[in-house]
Amino acid sequence: MRIFTLLGRYFLGFVEEIGGIFILICRIFHLSPKVFRNMGNVLVQMERIGIGSIPLVLVTSVFVGAVTAVQAAYQFQGFVPLRYLGAVVGKSVTLELGPVLTALVVGGRISAAIAAEMGTMKVTEQIDAMEMIAIDPVEYLVLPRVTAATVMLPVLAVFSNLLAILGGMVVARISIGVSFNLFEYGLKMLFRYQDLVGGLIKTVFFGFIIALMGCYNGFKTEGGAEGVGMSTMRAVVSSCLLILVSNYLLATLIFRVIFAPD
């Protein structure tokens, strides 16, 4: 008996969570026309989310590109000629590694920052105070963050793609002995612009998820410092999980339906 009550409660909590997230999404879309009135805030957030994440994305991307080149060359041994190295690095980076790893590292950074900020505002009654002066916190706080993240993630992903390919190219040259020309040859040979576009479309959704999870969990914060810590953790975990799950769904949708190979 006990176990059913427990399961039931768990299930209800889950449904409540989904409902809460859904309501927040609806309110964001409902308020989205007002984004132009809050342009100042959007720009501030774009700077924090976009410019602020550049060093992180830079290091991540360069090393991911480098390791991809090394691992690909290792697997090629004796089977695949090294002139395909550029193709493999290019494909894996633009399709998956660039978008997803950017989203994961930026997601950890941004959703934690947003959740901690919103959570602190919640527990110190700043959110209540905002409501009290008839300012909608969703319009004033959530909308600019969601907009900024949604816009900046694809930009960061482009940057990440470039750096990762560059990293792969340099490593290919130095430690594998594939010249820049040969690498470029492979890269161009199998390049499809759909890969690039498809990968970037995914990051639009990732950006939305990151800011949404940060705000949602921040707004739900109860209690004091411990509560803020909990929401921050929840924000990071939920945004990373949602990124991975939605990545699968989006990849299926984009590469098997929209850009399906004919």
Add this chain to the structure above:
Amino acid sequence: MRNIRREFNGQQVLEDLDLDIRRGETLVVIGQSGCGKSVLLKHITGLIKPDSGKIFFEDKDITHFNRKKLFEMRMHFGMLFQGAALFDSMSVGENVALPLKKHSGLSVEEIRDKTLEKLKLVGLKDVYDKYPAELSGGMKKRVGLARAVVMDPQVVLYDEPTTGLDPIMADVINQLIRDLQHGINITSVVVTHDIDSAYKVGDRVAMLHGGRIIFTGTPAEVAATDHELVRQFIEGRSEGPIRTV
């Protein structure tokens, strides 16, 4: 307010609470720490919805108000939060000016003048460019007060306006609450532990205990009452009908 009930995690905080607040009066709410005074104020503004019961503002039941109507109503409300609740990403000036910037349509200079005027009212004209983290607790409270009254609201709710202030500043704030009421006929609700200031600012005093209003009366009536709970509270005795352990 009629038959307000509200519980948190199974703990009944307000239970069948009835309270009338008259236009233009200053009502002081006293009561033990943790008895639900702040929760009561948040019900009046619709920040918290009751589990059951109705709350009327000018004959309209606000418990069924949607967000838009609540916002319209709150344009006529000002609230000082117990912890001041200043926006810590903004300077003091921006904090006080924010409601004006969002809702008044005044020019930048007009907003600045008005903000400075209100800050002067609470004795803080030099902190305009400071950030909340650089202020003392009492200063934050006064900035919160300036922000609460900057829109010249009809109703102002004060959650412990004088707690944490020195006696002189406390008197200044009490005087300010009085002046606001007399000058532009504001309705005020003041939550306080400070019996002196309750007598000074209140037209009526209400005591909250056990989730209900157990007593209301003028300061004179309070001073003369033989209601045991109220006597114990105003005399500040640890022995009596109210148990602390």
